[in-house]
Amino acid sequence: MSVLKCPVCGNEYDINRSNYLCDKCGNILEVIHENDFVKENFKGVWRYKSIIHPGIDKRLIVTRGEGNTFVYGHENISSYSGIKNIKLKHEGENPTGSFKDRGMTVAVSEAMRLGYKKTLCASTGNTSASAASYSAMAGIENFVLIPDGKIAVNKLAQAYVYGSKIIKVPGNFDDAMGKLMNIISKNNNFYVLNSINPWRVEGQKTIAFEILEENEPDFIALPAGNLGNTTAIGKAIKEFHDLGLIKKIPRIVSVQAEGASPFYNLVNNHEDSLNPVNPETIASAIRIGNPVNWKKALKYIKFTNGIVEKVTDDEILNAKRIIDRSGIGCETASAASLAGVKKLSDAGIIDRNDEVFCILTGNVLKDIHIENINFMDINILS
Numbered sequence: 001m002s003v004l005k006c007p008v009c010g011n012e013y014d015i016n017r018s019n020y021l022c023d024k025c026g027n028i029l030e031v032i033h034e035n036d037f038v039k040e041n042f043k044g045v046w047r048y049k050s051i052i053h054p055g056i057d058k059r060l061i062v063t064r065g066e067g068n069t070f071v072y073g074h075e076n077i078s079s080y081s082g083i084k085n086i087k088l089k090h091e092g093e094n095p096t097g098s099f100k101d102r103g104m105t106v107a108v109s110e111a112m113r114l115g116y117k118k119t120l121c122a123s124t125g126n127t128s129a130s131a132a133s134y135s136a137m138a139g140i141e142n143f144v145l146i147p148d149g150k151i152a153v154n155k156l157a158q159a160y161v162y163g164s165k166i167i168k169v170p171g172n173f174d175d176a177m178g179k180l181m182n183i184i185s186k187n188n189n190f191y192v193l194n195s196i197n198p199w200r201v202e203g204q205k206t207i208a209f210e211i212l213e214e215n216e217p218d219f220i221a222l223p224a225g226n227l228g229n230t231t232a233i234g235k236a237i238k239e240f241h242d243l244g245l246i247k248k249i250p251r252i253v254s255v256q257a258e259g260a261s262p263f264y265n266l267v268n269n270h271e272d273s274l275n276p277v278n279p280e281t282i283a284s285a286i287r288i289g290n291p292v293n294w295k296k297a298l299k300y301i302k303f304t305n306g307i308v309e310k311v312t313d314d315e316i317l318n319a320k321r322i323i324d325r326s327g328i329g330c331e332t333a334s335a336a337s338l339a340g341v342k343k344l345s346d347a348g349i350i351d352r353n354d355e356v357f358c359i360l361t362g363n364v365l366k367d368i369h370i371e372n373i374n375f376m377d378i379n380i381l382s
């Protein structure tokens with residue numbers, strides 16, 4: 001059995017509900033299961049059905065075979081970070097090119113279970129690309145709110161070709177998210193596919209499940225924007241620990257871009273609540289100044305004795321260059337994970353013998369507009 005539970009006041013709700021804010025205190029609900037882990041004979045997200053959505057009828061599942069992503073090790077990454085045993089788990093190799101697909105397969109399947117005909121999201125690009133694809137596959141009409149002029153054209157093109165209705169909102173991602181909250185407070189016809197939907201978080205937990213089934217890392221590092229993924233990784237670690245499947249609790253390293261680092265400020269300046277900022281960074285996916293999941297993410301940072309770090313755009317681009325030139329490649333925002341790990345390694349907080357996983361959240365083709373492509377004036381025939 002599963003219930004929806006408020007992580008702040010503890011109020012519980014039936015899972016047939018589609019309003020994911022607590023009636024009592026307004027905080028975002030979490031899904032809580034009572035099941036043991038029973039492995040499905042399947043690779044990827046739905047292998048973990050018993051601990052992400054045990055109740056759903058398999059015939060309603062909308063899947064593109066997401067998850068079961070490749071893990072890279074490379075000597076360039078080790079020498080750059082100063083860590084021998086560092087691995088990169090590549091979520092950019094999911095069907096629409098980001099980790100969002102792991103959450104989207106669960107959320108859109110839930111939209112099917114609840115009988116919705118319309119889905120809605122606000123997006124810096126990857127959520128919309130994923131929402132568009134999975135909604136189209138399910139035969140559901142998808143609406144996307146994007147910050148005008150602040151979204152990479154490749155991601156926008158994905159939502160467009162999958163047939164979504166794209167609506168421009170003046171301002172940044174946080175403004176688009178505010179608009180979405182306003183729409184859903186007045187209209188119950190849209191099923192929300194952002195990470196305020198707790199089923200998205202359930203699917204994204206499987207990144208950590210896949211790591212923890214085969215490894216005992218000391219640190220798991222990831223880029224942080226709206227903080228749904230920090231929440232998902234933390235929830236997964238806690239659940240595997242509570243089920244007795246792991247003994248060691250890896251520390252989460254949640255890395256923000258310096259120009260969009262309200263969560264860094266909250267944790268490292270010991271502030272009482274999150275103070276939103278006006279976000280600016282080259283990493284469009286994490287250009288977020290008012291992350292909706294900060295309360296849940298903070299809970300899991302505390303549970304894992306985690307670290308919240310910030311890195312400059314130059315540090316992100318340097319790390320991306322190393323990942324790209326190793327033949328692996330990743331989206332700009334994804335490189336924040338390696339940049340943050342290098343910073344902590346240089347500071348002596350991560351030891352060279354620690355086992356470290358960096359999550360590469362997006363594909364190398366996502367933010368390609370930032371590249372200045374140079375052509376060589378060389379005649380190789382002479």
Ligand SMILES: Cc1ncc(COP(=O)(O)O)c(C=O)c1O
Nearest residue numbers: 126225226227228229285361362
């Ligand atoms: C490629 C990429 N990396 C990182 C993030 C940040 O993840 P979260 O918003 O869950 O913190 C996003 C968007 O959310 C993203 O698209």
Ligand SMILES: N[C@@H](CCOP(=O)(O)O)C(=O)O
Nearest residue numbers: 123124125126127194195285
């Ligand atoms: N970078 C995200 C921002 C929205 O995050 P979500 O996880 O709340 O959907 C995007 O790709 O739009």
